Amino acid sequence: MKVRQWSRDLGLGMRFAWSGGREGWVRMLLTAVGVGLGVALLLLTTALPNALSVRHQRDEARLDYTYGPSRPKAANTLVISDVNTSYRGKDVRGRLVEPEGPRAPMAPGLDRYPAPGDMVVSPALKELLDSADGRLLRERLPYRVVGTIGEEGLIGSRELAYYAGAKDLAPRINGWQTARIAEFGRPQPAQSDTADPVLILLVLIVFVVLLMPVAVFIAAAVRFGGERRDRRLAALRLVGSDSRMTRRIAAGEAFAGSLLGLAFGTVFFLIGRQVAGSVEILGISVFPSYLDPTPALAALVAVAVPAAAVLVTLFALRGVVIEPLGVVRTARPARRRLWWRLLLPLGGLALLSPMLGQGRSNGSFNEYLVIGGVLLLLVGVTALLPWAVEAAVARLGAGSVSWQLAIRRLQLSSGSAARMVNGIAVAVAGAIALQMVFAGVESDYTKATGDDVTRAQMQVQLPRGLALRPAAEKFAETEGVRKAVALGSASLGDRSWKEDQSTSVTTSVTVGDCASLREVARLASCRDGDVFVARGGDFDQDAAKLAEPGRTLYLDATYGVDQGPEITWTVPKGLQRARAITSPNGSRTSGFLMTPSAVPPEVAKVLSGTVFVSVRDSVPDVHEYVRNTTAKVSPLADAQVWSATESSKKFTSIRTGLFVGAVCVLALIGASLLVSQLEQLRERRKLLSSLVAFGTRRRTLGLSVLWQTAVPIALGLLLALAVGLTLGAVLLKMTATAVSVDWASVLALTGAGAAVVVAVTLLSLPPLARLMRADGLRTE
Template identity: 55%
Template sequence: MSALRTWGRDLAMGARFAFGGGREGWTRTLLTGLGVGIGVALLLITTSLPNAFAARDARGDARGLYNAQDLPQPGPDTLMVATANQTYHGRDIGGVLVKPEGPDAPVPPGLKTLPAPGELAVSPALDRLLKSAEGALLRERLDGKVTQIIGDAGLIGPHELYFYTGHDLKKADGGEFGQYRIKRIDHYAIDLEQPATSPVLLLLVLMTLLALLLPVAVFIAAAVRFGSERRDRRLAALRLVGADARMIRRIAAGEALAGALAGLAMGVGLFFLGREVVGNMDLRQRSFFPHDLTPSPALAALVALLVPAAAVLVTLFALRGVTIEPLGVVRTARPSARRVWWRLLLPFAGVGLLLPMLGQGSDNGEFNQWLVSAGVVLLLVGMTALLPWLLERLVRGLSGGPVAWQLAVRRLQVNSGTAARLVSGVAVAVAGAIALQMLFIGSRGDFIEDTGHDPARATAVVFTDKGELADELARKLEQSPGVTRAVPLRSTSASRQPAGGGDLLDVTIGGCAALKELAAIDSCTEGDVFQVAAGSDMPTARAGDKLFLGRVTTAGPQAPRPVEWTVPANLRTVHGGTHPTGGSSSGLLVTPSAVPRELPGFVHASIGVMTDTSDGDAMEHVRTAVFKADPFAHALSLRETRTDSSYASVQTGIYFGAAGVLALIGTSLLVSQLEQLRERRKLLASLVAFGTRRSTLALSVLWQAVLPIGVGLVLAAAAGIGLGLLLLGMTGYPIGVRWTPVLTMTGIGAGVVTAVTLVSLPPLLRMMRPDGLRTE
């Protein structure tokens, strides 16, 4: 018989034992399939993320406006558009104002027709928000009639808040507000040129993927060994009827292969169920449509091939140290000591691959992603290889103590490999998370910058180019609930020539209270004029100078002509300060009565707003008043720091992935724990029958979990700190241990294991009943 036929026959026999070997056989296969299936589902979801992000980006580009060409003349197929993005209780709301200029004006994706003035087309999530009690204040702002719901093709995610509304947009020459935001287009689908990604950010993405996928692989490897002790005893019976050692290994591989294939089928089912769940999730306003989560055929085929192959290889590897004889399994005797030399080779090889990357980063080129990936994998996998040896060395010398402690220690002395396998996935997840968080915290300075804002002086600043609205809008804002102060400032430009020449001076117009916020002014009355002290290379003005106020850089045919103005004789020089937004004051500071009453259209305004921070709706009232007065106006909330959007996206991905991995850890550990208890059911029932207290057995099970997880978490913390230090050295950031992520991630890992152990106590108590001694 050929080798291929021999393998096929023995693998088929193993599959028959897996599915037709009675309750024990199919129970083991079911548990193996469930453990593998959970891992496969997470792998499929992870491999679907590139397609999901690509689909989001494609839909975003399909409705893109930011890089659109501004057409000079209207036509039958042109459309006037302007962005009108909003914020509501910390949630971003995308908005577009539209005005068709002809019957063939382009309709954005997801809409059937363009909304008319007073009409709204909203996303399903925004429609739900507007109809809810939570959206009461938003309904005051977006008070148009909802006539359409935007379809999936026009949204980047199912939970996106987005709207289109009709508006009487106008294109005008001169400084009319919002002209830079009003565009005339004849089609959508504007591609944005993506900026180059920072090497450090790429390293963060790579580390995130490795930290999420490695625990999955470890759990799948552990799942295919569920019930291995009972399987080996069954294989010993086959040796008794004439099977040789090689045939036994092939049968065991076939049984593992059957469980892995069942796990693949379960994993596909869990994947389709999981992506529906993911489609209902909204984390930091990032969401996916379920159909976006579709793995590429190549990656799906790779998972389908690797999982069964890994099941066979892990089974054959596990049987290398087990002698299955006709009268029993030699593994029940005292096992030989594990060797450590080859276990150390893996982490040392990983460190060796990472050392050449030291000193790289944004200033020194790109990282070699293959070397980084291989180094991280070897380091973390080497840690899982060290864990059984460390646990064995620890429990070998333990003795004495309470009965529960002795039962736990003896169990680990007889077979510590099973416990180490259960903990290894947690250890890998914790070590990867510690290293990732250390890199994340170390790189914050590159992606979180200080804005220079001073929230103590103003909660928000409203910007508008309609300077004539400044005083009226400030009064409306002061009347809004939760607003304690609104200080308007107008600004324009001044030059000694009416158009296209001469040095430009900034002219800021406001009341004395407002001007004192911008400079060190000791006394001020209406009619005063101040000049901020400037360097020798900065333009200045003197009393009696003739200046032109308004649009003095260029002169369009419809632009308002600048107004001539003579600098008053009471001009005083003062030392400048800063605006609440962080900008330095310069040029001339003028009280309203010192300038002509009718200024040209090129006048900007900013209104500093202070709100009652205890009123959570105060800023929403501000934004509503601003949008009602002018939909182009922008209310900027002042914050001390600003986070890079790509960095924030990676952070969101970490949260998504961490949630999935934690779910996998908890579920897989629970399944593993139940499988271990099921194998020891008769032993537990026997101990109870001989008078052992149930509380003693329950406490022994707890100790059996605490000891391995303690060793695993210490090893994980050490490996995570070491890997984190290497990553910091690679990126050029200051090297130092960040204890917060170390303690946090270690605590989470311990909490997950403790919770799983506590959940498994009720089944444990049921297994201690006398009927556990029943056999077939």
């Protein structure tokens, strides 16, 4: 019987929503838009696991490992070289390919391989090369574009990638850059890494922090038009409806709005899905086909949103007395109680407290306690903010006319003002906590590279056998380059490299002119033709054993997996001594040093070259000029920009995911706040028109709207700051990390939240001007 009564009353409310005339339609449309924005983001979240999985599968399918057993040339082999580069901060995936037979494995996304001198490119790379911004990159890729890579060969719609045809790659097989392969993909299952408890904790918190504001927005959206709806429900009491039936009818109206919101959210998601194909956020892009929501999670959203709409409406009406002659909301409401609101954040702290000091060495964190504790703390923001707004505005009043209008409005409806900023307060609180945790544990996932960026800012690795002096001269002549130091290197041993090396004694030989050699050793005197032995570095004893004049040493002539010819070198008489010093790349190695005239021709053929490049950072695109010179010196040369530190890829990817999600949530915040602001202005249309009719200046009303937004958001941001710092400190204690606050980042996040509100207020001023016209007093 109760189920039938509930169904009947909910159905009646849905009919009222659809047949409520223009006023009802506008109210339901606003509710649907607000709910739809939240649903779209929820659907996007449910699609993320599939998108990440597809990106991983696409990346795995095109893997071309350049290490492994040596393969002979055959009808089913392909020689491929990794020639990745970067352009203005974006990675460019490049491959040189040379099929050796009709059955050579085909790379995903290609139907045929380009001929030597041609290349096939990704759509995004073709777009870049055709634009004015791609001028410097076109100089680096001197190939003719003959096609595009298909979607199955790319991990994102904005990925920059190409395959270029080449010839005579086989002699360059080296076991790290160039290889002969018979198939694409991972040759054996990937080894699963040991899970890092701190990284798992970060992932859990990121999802909670990003999804919590969405739930808050949906809960606020289903209450749009609440005051007018409650006054209209009084008419139902007049015709015989009891209070419970009236509440169920109101829930039915919210239910109808949430169902329409599901439809709107689906449309918004489909539109956003298409737009995602042309957008790149922090280097991450996807194809629309990647964004397929998980059916189970999508079904959960479809059930949870309407159910939440009904529950939120019933909860909101618990303190509203709807009588046949009116709604007892216009009277002064009872003061909000604080004690039960404090129980929420205290409960969250209680759930997290057992894990304080656990760190990463005591197993994984309890995910249920983590999620529950963080949720209670963030929900505590939504519970405390209405009390804080009410308590603050009760003590305000004196001031200009616009200030008094705003404060009086807040005193009458502090709950509506708090609901408007609840979402942004939750988002800022979570972001502050996460920023504290990321800043606190960053040092654990960041290590020094050893590169001395004061001596060089770029390093270029040259293929084996390339002449060093001409290459160094080309780099020295490049625009923006201050200095270029070229050094060649190879390995020496006391026995043939074709034999077992387990008991051999080895050292290194470094070749360069006197100025270059002084970058790796302290030389008393130097002239072309000298040979030195450097002592005082790593593997010093090995170098001392081999530095015997007249001794025959063997050079490593193995080129990757292929055996080269046997090359020997006799230690000359008159060997000079030198002191090893730290090189620009952080190494300090003992071994032989040779000037160019002392290098036999057969030794020069096996030297691998390195060029340390010092640049002027004030020259725009100086890194691109160096990379272009690198490509001219050799297509197989590799240029890298140095940095003093490098971060863990997993840590960086989680932080990037947070930033991408934060951008989406901020966009939702702005859109939802704008809808909420417009709904509140629409409800006050007659009041605004009346004030204008009595002579109130439009500027005064505009400022009053600004104050009505500024006061709650200031209180909300202060509360978010307190809760965020508390949550961040607790999470740092859980990870056994010293508590510290990066105030610059905290203030930046708080400022970003305030900026969103200011932007929304400015966008609401044109509708406000239209609502202040005299025809707003018209009634029927």
